Amino acid sequence: MSKQQDFYSHLAQELQGIRDAGLYKGERIIATPQGAHIRTVAPDGTTRDVLNLCANNYLGLSSHPDVVAAAHEALRTHGYGLSSVRFICGTQDLHKTLEARLSRFLGTEDTILYAAAFDANGGLFEPLLGEQDAVISDELNHASIIDGIRLCKAKRYRYKHNDMADLERCLQQAASDGARFTLVFTDGVFSMDGTIARLDTMRALCDTYGALLGIDECHASGFVGATGRGTHEYRGVFGKIDIITGTLGKALGGASGGFTSARREVVELLRQRSRPYLFSNTVAPSIVGASIAVLDLLEGSTALRDKLADNTAWFRGAIRAAGFDIKDGEHPIVPIMVHDAVAAQKLAARLLELGIYVVGFFFPVVPKGQARIRVQISAVHERADLEQAVAAFTQAGRELGLLKAEGGRA
Numbered sequence: 280m281s282k283q284q285d286f287y288s289h290l291a292q293e294l295q296g297i298r299d300a301g302l303y304k305g306e307r308i309i310a311t312p313q314g315a316h317i318r319t320v321a322p323d324g325t326t327r328d329v330l331n332l333c334a335n336n337y338l339g340l341s342s343h344p345d346v347v348a349a350a351h352e353a354l355r356t357h358g359y360g361l362s363s364v365r366f367i368c369g370t371q372d373l374h375k376t377l378e379a380r381l382s383r384f385l386g387t388e389d390t391i392l393y394a395a396a397f398d399a400n401g402g403l404f405e406p407l408l409g410e411q412d413a414v415i416s417d418e419l420n421h422a423s424i425i426d427g428i429r430l431c432k433a434k435r436y437r438y439k440h441n442d443m444a445d446l447e448r449c450l451q452q453a454a455s456d457g458a459r460f461t462l463v464f465t466d467g468v469f470s471m472d473g474t475i476a477r478l479d480t481m482r483a484l485c486d487t488y489g490a491l492l493g494i495d496e497c498h499a500s501g502f503v504g505a506t507g508r509g510t511h512e513y514r515g516v517f518g519k520i521d522i523i524t525g526t527l528g529k530a531l532g533g534a535s536g537g538f539t540s541a542r543r544e545v546v547e548l549l550r551q552r553s554r555p556y557l558f559s560n561t562v563a564p565s566i567v568g569a570s571i572a573v574l575d576l577l578e579g580s581t582a583l584r585d586k587l588a589d590n591t592a593w594f595r596g597a598i599r600a601a602g603f604d605i606k607d608g609e610h611p612i613v614p615i616m617v618h619d620a621v622a623a624q625k626l627a628a629r630l631l632e633l634g635i636y637v638v639g640f641f642f643p644v645v646p647k648g649q650a651r652i653r654v655q656i657s658a659v660h661e662r663a664d665l666e667q668a669v670a671a672f673t674q675a676g677r678e679l680g681l682l683k684a685e686g687g688r689a
């Protein structure tokens with residue numbers, strides 16, 4: 280009994296420790312569908328209408344009428360759920376259609392759906408690699424990649440973020456350690472900085488050392504590259520990536536679900552051995568039907584990704600002209616560097632008062648001294664929204680003394 284009580288006291292202490300360290304993550308309640316403008320509800324019930332700059336809703340598809348209609352239609356024709364994993368009685372025609380459509384969109388042979396990209400990454404490495412093999416990973420890879428690699432027996436190597444010389448060092452080391460097969464795995468786009476992996480260089484290096492190359496396209500599929508196929512398109516290596524994982528929960532609709540897309544043999548083996556696939560329920564028909572509609576939209580027109588690119592270029596220019604320090608790049612993830620953690624929190628709080636919803640990130644999510652506001656631009660933002668955001672940033676930044684040369688437009 281007292282040991283049981285001790286357990287709960289122990290948890291309470293852990294929680295207090297998280298609060299004391301200033302790392303406690305609260306959750307803001309939203310009372311509307313996801314979109315450019317949302318309504319938040321405070322614990323005391325007061326509501327606030329805000330401009331949303333922190334969703335992964337890059338193409339604005341989370342509440343797009345065609346996507347919602349396709350979800351309704353699949354719900355009507357294919358029911359609410361399958362009550363089964365895929366290999367027992369959980370595969371509908373819709374699932375096979377979506378897998379084929381994703382393969383075509385991404386330039387691969389076959390695709391396997393998962394409940395989430397976290398599961399796709401979690402169930403990727405263990406079935407494919409054994410203890411004679413090597414997996415080489417960027418130090419800033421997503422948590423789900425790190426966990427997936429932990430579950431496999433391959434020897435692990437880690438290179439400095441986006442550092443091609445250090446990647447080559449790892450490739451040489453794996454070769455001299457006698458690796459049978461070597462897989463290099465990276466985020467296509469890194470979520471904290473919007474950095475776009477150098478896949479052209481990586482492909483060449485992997486070819487030199489006979490290594491396979493895999494990428495996680497969660498922050499890229501649907502909008503990075505001239506037709507939105509992803510980082511491989513952007514870097515000129517479309518059709519030349521061995522394994523692509525991704526999510527249906529960001530640009531490609533925003534509900535949930537993930538996938539791994541690769542050569543036929545890879546996908547076939549994953550269907551046999553990947554544990555999150557074998558032992559977790561099939562993706563709901565409404566999500567699958569809506570995801571097919573998303574691919575119809577994106578293959579039919581680049582208007583949404585083009586608008587997103589225009590919005591991003593405009594916002595990056597305007598926020599820099601206002602005197603903010605941002606990380607260079609082209610991605611709709613725009614890290615507005617505040618450096619100091621307390622200042623980042625103050626800026627986010629003041630912006631909320633001004634009707635702009637953004638989130639501050641600080642250590643340990645990003646390195647010490649690199650606290651920031653991460654803005655995420657969407658195709659659903661209108662120019663007036665972005666102007667409102669820049670005006671509010673400018674006002675709050677001035678109040679808090681965060682702007683470089685006041686009015687400087689260098």
Ligand SMILES: *Cc1c(COP(=O)(O)O)cnc(C)c1O
Nearest residue numbers: 395396397421497526528536537
């Ligand atoms: C969001 C994200 C995931 C997880 O995606 P879910 O489908 O929500 O599980 C995995 N990898 C990266 C790089 C991500 O950004």
